[in-house]
Each structure stands twice: as structure tokens, then as C-alpha cells.
Amino acid sequence: MGHKIAILGTGNVAWHFARVLENAGHVITHVFNREIEKAEKFALDFFNASTGNSTDMSQVDASLFILAISDDAIEEIAQTLVLPHGSMLIHTSGSIPLSALGYAQTQNIGVLYPVQTLSKGQPIDFSKVPLCIEGESQETLNTLEEIASGMSETVYPLSSHQRKVIHLAAVFACNFANHMFSISKKILESNQMTFELLQPLIVETLNKSLDIGPENAQTGPAKRGDLETLDQQFNALSNDAELAEIYKLVSQHIMDTYAD
Amino acid sequence: MGHKIAILGTGNVAWHFARVLENAGHVITHVFNREIEKAEKFALDFFNASTGNSTDMSQVDASLFILAISDDAIEEIAQTLVLPHGSMLIHTSGSIPLSALGYAQTQNIGVLYPVQTLSKGQPIDFSKVPLCIEGESQETLNTLEEIASGMSETVYPLSSHQRKVIHLAAVFACNFANHMFSISKKILESNQMTFELLQPLIVETLNKSLDIGPENAQTGPAKRGDLETLDQQFNALSNDAELAEIYKLVSQHIMDTYAD
Structure with missing residues (x-):
């Protein structure tokens, strides 16, 4: 009624x-x-x-x-x-x-x-x-x-506590993920390339992530433990200390997450 | 031919x-x-x-x-x-x-x-x-x-250099964004909630991001400069120092990016 x-x-x-x-x-x-x-x-x-x-x-x-x-x-x-x-x-x-x-x-x-x-x-x-x-x-x-x-x-x-947890989880999944896009866009544009170039890859990657679960969809140098590429990319960010630190910390976290 | x-x-x-x-x-x-x-x-x-x-x-x-x-x-x-x-x-x-x-x-x-x-x-x-x-x-x-x-x-x-830039940008936009999903999922599951709960929000947020540009789609406590929520969420991660540090660094980077 x-x-x-x-x-x-x-x-x-x-x-x-x-x-x-x-x-x-x-x-x-x-x-x-x-x-x-x-x-x-x-x-x-x-x-x-x-x-x-x-x-x-x-x-x-x-x-x-x-x-x-x-x-x-x-x-x-x-x-x-x-x-x-x-x-x-x-x-x-x-x-x-x-x-x-x-x-x-x-x-x-x-x-x-x-x-x-x-x-x-x-x-x-x-x-x-x-x-x-x-x-x-x-x-x-x-x-x-x-x-x-x-x-x-x-x-x-x-519960109210559980809602707080959702809010925190949403900060990572939405706010932080979106900010990773912003960083990516800036990296491309400061090298005279367009963010559009990455969009098909982003869409496919994220569809896969939601489809089979993010832990199964993870790829990249940190997941592979490819230290040479990690070093190279970290060094490429040397003109932006804050960003280089984010790169290092997130890569380390991925390596720790997928370590045997 | x-x-x-x-x-x-x-x-x-x-x-x-x-x-x-x-x-x-x-x-x-x-x-x-x-x-x-x-x-x-x-x-x-x-x-x-x-x-x-x-x-x-x-x-x-x-x-x-x-x-x-x-x-x-x-x-x-x-x-x-x-x-x-x-x-x-x-x-x-x-x-x-x-x-x-x-x-x-x-x-x-x-x-x-x-x-x-x-x-x-x-x-x-x-x-x-x-x-x-x-x-x-x-x-x-x-x-x-x-x-x-x-x-x-x-x-x-x-050029070969530009391809390296794309690879770095893709690490942020795909590998790191996906890892943010993994972190989110772990936060939810360690509190007996399912990641599915966030999926409609994730899809909508990321569609918006690709539609109007990530810099225009950014939301959340760091973007708003909501220090109280930032403090609260940082403290909620105190049992995982590495994750708390990621939270702090990325939030700081968002605040710096959107500072007037």
C-alpha cells in the first residue's frame, strides 16, 4: 500500500x-x-x-x-x-x-x-x-x-559502520581509479598524445575486471615482477617526485598482493 | 594490393x-x-x-x-x-x-x-x-x-619513446585503476560485504569519466578538501600501513591537482 x-x-x-x-x-x-x-x-x-x-x-x-x-x-x-x-x-x-x-x-x-x-x-x-x-x-x-x-x-x-566501509571502498574504486585516469591523461598530453588513444584499452580492461574479478584481471609490470620495466618507468617520472612515489607505492602493493 | x-x-x-x-x-x-x-x-x-x-x-x-x-x-x-x-x-x-x-x-x-x-x-x-x-x-x-x-x-x-609513454600511461589507467578495484573489493569483503554492491556505481562513474574527461568527473573527499572525512578514512586503514600510505599520497595528489 x-x-x-x-x-x-x-x-x-x-x-x-x-x-x-x-x-x-x-x-x-x-x-x-x-x-x-x-x-x-x-x-x-x-x-x-x-x-x-x-x-x-x-x-x-x-x-x-x-x-x-x-x-x-x-x-x-x-x-x-x-x-x-x-x-x-x-x-x-x-x-x-x-x-x-x-x-x-x-x-x-x-x-x-x-x-x-x-x-x-x-x-x-x-x-x-x-x-x-x-x-x-x-x-x-x-x-x-x-x-x-x-x-x-x-x-x-x-549498519552505519558498514556504510562507512562502503564509502571508503568507493573512494578507492571510483575516486582513486578515476584519478589514475587523470594522471594517465596528463602523462599522454604532456607528450603530445591524446587520452583517446587509451580509451578502448581502458574499457576492455575494466569490463574484464568487473567480469572475472579485479584480482584475476590484474596485468602489468608490477604483477609480472618485471623489475627492469618498473625501474625504467619510475625513472621516467623523476621530474615529479609525488607521482614517482605513487608509482612506487602502488607497484609495491601490487607486487606484495600477488607475491607467492 | x-x-x-x-x-x-x-x-x-x-x-x-x-x-x-x-x-x-x-x-x-x-x-x-x-x-x-x-x-x-x-x-x-x-x-x-x-x-x-x-x-x-x-x-x-x-x-x-x-x-x-x-x-x-x-x-x-x-x-x-x-x-x-x-x-x-x-x-x-x-x-x-x-x-x-x-x-x-x-x-x-x-x-x-x-x-x-x-x-x-x-x-x-x-x-x-x-x-x-x-x-x-x-x-x-x-x-x-x-x-x-x-x-x-x-x-x-x-616514436619508440612515445610508445614508452603510452605504456606508462596505460599502467596508471589500466593496471593501477584495476588494482584500486582490488583494494576496494578487499575492504568490502573483509567487512562481509560484496564487491557487487559497488559495481553500478563504478560503471556509472567510469562512463562519466570517459565521457566528460576524468578531470571533470573527479569527486570524493579529497576533491572537496573534506579533511574530516580524509582523517577518518585514513585512520580506518591504520591496521595496514602500506594501504594507509597509498590513501594519503593519492588523496594529497588529488588535493594538489585541484587546488585553486
Whole structure:
């Protein structure tokens, strides 16, 4: 059965959540933004939604209040909210613990965190977005499980600590991997070559990695223990001490990882 | 007009090159392998091809001899080859300089290096594989340009030094990026979570990176200069000094890269 849901925030996560929740049979009844114009513009897509910039939501006709706002603001807004009796409050952040909602007016608190990079206005197949849920009580968790299952095929109940682990893992897999591309691009361009040259290789390598697992897809001089090439490449980076050190450390880590 | 071509080697590159060259209108006339059975098995697919394990190829009916053998063997084999008068000899390696063929019998030497990971028996769209060519003389280069253009849409004339730069750039973009995935997977699994959880995020992030450029796609705590999260994550790695150091160095490099 559909829930009546208030969305707090009008950014990337709010944009996706509101649409996916409505498609799943829920009703968006209220949109909050500190700048009322933003709430009004957002609510145009949701026929029944009231709008507001007041944190007093005691008269809002909703049982679930979703904080889809910046990490920094979650704890503060949660403390100032006035909510209808018995309503549930959740946030959608990967890095903020459930306890940040501990001083909210309601005890029905939880988290519904989408493990995906979301951009406003760019619909994606949300059924493939992993959703991590956490609830203060089993009842809250059950409700979140029901709602999340209507949004996506993969729902993981995870603790605040586990979400932190995911965030750390994502830093390596996404932020750091992407930065390796940036370094590669700079190396090529400072030698008058284009990064495009490497793109087919990158795509094929990473598809293989996701297909058979990164530990089975590893190649390169460090994996082979090819010390001559490692020395040569380290020396080629001698004009950039920081980069040379990264080369050395990551190569060493690969050698240690695959040492017999 | 088609060339008569001898393939030396029966591995991954030989497998792809022979097929693509034949499709481009050339004729594979000879297959060499030190183990004659391998040459014979390989040549089954090429009606007109003779086979052999002798480096005396003076009687082989070919004008182009392609060394598609392991990097370590290129220089040695090239020195022992006896070739028909006026024939051309090339290797296909990214990391071996053209000069490794300097003591071969012929002066028509060159390189035709495919920037892609190739696996025997797995056909790919070779027209999208960037090919890097190098020739000792302009005449050799012209011939290679003609042959390479029949194999792929993208052909780059590059020096031996430039090929080394590509190899270094590929280490960062492929080997190191893939190792970041391995680290991520280990972090997740040591906390009883599955790497699959991150896969949609990885795919989306890297598609974005290749789409708008890695420097525009960078996100994360280091990019934002979020020192609190950086400290927290660094401390979470305190039981693995090597990994913590990688975390610190790469984060610092990202901060330096995006500092105003």
C-alpha cells in the first residue's frame, strides 16, 4: 500500500527519489526547501504536493519524511523539525551515521542510501541501484525494506559502520581509479598524445575486471615482477617526485598482493 | 594490393593479426613457431600457409614478416632470422624499441603495436583498436601506414619513446585503476560485504569519466578538501600501513591537482 511521503530537499537525490517513489505507488504530499521557489518549482511535477520552507511540518499529511539534503545540514535540520505524531524520518546519506537523527522529535528514524552517483534530470534504471537501509527499530527497518524493495531489485540492510566501509571502498574504486585516469591523461598530453588513444584499452580492461574479478584481471609490470620495466618507468617520472612515489607505492602493493 | 605475410608466433597477437590481415585482403603464407605442432595447428585456418620452426626463412614467399612473440625473444629471434632479399620485418610490442630489430638482416624494420588487450579466440571489433606504427625509413612507414589503415580506423605514427609513454600511461589507467578495484573489493569483503554492491556505481562513474574527461568527473573527499572525512578514512586503514600510505599520497595528489 502506498505511503504519503514528504521530500525535504530538491537536489539530485530528491529528484530521483520523488519520481521512483511515485512510480512505486506512493504519493509525494509535500516538498520542503529553505528557498520556497525551489520547492514550488520541484512540486510542479507532483500534483498533490504542498510546498513549504518551514521546519514545522506538524500539519503535513505524510507518514514518511525523507531528508535528501547535504550531509552538513542533516543533523541540524533533523533537530529543528516538528513532525506529525508517529511519523518516520530518514536520511539518504552514505557517510552520515543513523545517530545524526538521534535528537529528532521522532524515534522512528532510519537511512535509505542509494549507492550510485545521481544527477538531476538524468533518469537511470533505478531498479539496478543498490539501496542500503538501516533502521533504529525492527519496525522501521521493515517499513524501509518494503519501500526500498519497491524502488530497486537490490536492498541491503547495513549498519552505519558498514556504510562507512562502503564509502571508503568507493573512494578507492571510483575516486582513486578515476584519478589514475587523470594522471594517465596528463602523462599522454604532456607528450603530445591524446587520452583517446587509451580509451578502448581502458574499457576492455575494466569490463574484464568487473567480469572475472579485479584480482584475476590484474596485468602489468608490477604483477609480472618485471623489475627492469618498473625501474625504467619510475625513472621516467623523476621530474615529479609525488607521482614517482605513487608509482612506487602502488607497484609495491601490487607486487606484495600477488607475491607467492 | 594484398601483401604476402609471414606470422612469427601463434599467441594472442598472432591470432588476431592473422585474421584481420586476411580479412583486409592480404595472404598469410607462412606460420613460424619453435614448436612446429603449434605452427601447424595455427595454420589450419590459413589455406595457403606453409609452416616451420626454422629461422631460415630465405625461401618463404612473403614480403612482410611479423614478429608476434614475447618481448624477451624479439631481439634474439630478429638477429637469427634469414629473410628473403628486400623483405620487411616488424614487431608488435608496446615496450620494445624499434632498435631491438637493428641487428636483423634487413634494414626495412618497423613496429605495428595494437593498443589493446587481446585474447586468443575472442574476436573483437578490430577497426576500433588504435594501432601505433613506426618505421626505420619513410618507405617502411608508408607501407605500414597502408597496412594498418586496412586493419583499423585509428593509426598513429609514434616514436619508440612515445610508445614508452603510452605504456606508462596505460599502467596508471589500466593496471593501477584495476588494482584500486582490488583494494576496494578487499575492504568490502573483509567487512562481509560484496564487491557487487559497488559495481553500478563504478560503471556509472567510469562512463562519466570517459565521457566528460576524468578531470571533470573527479569527486570524493579529497576533491572537496573534506579533511574530516580524509582523517577518518585514513585512520580506518591504520591496521595496514602500506594501504594507509597509498590513501594519503593519492588523496594529497588529488588535493594538489585541484587546488585553486
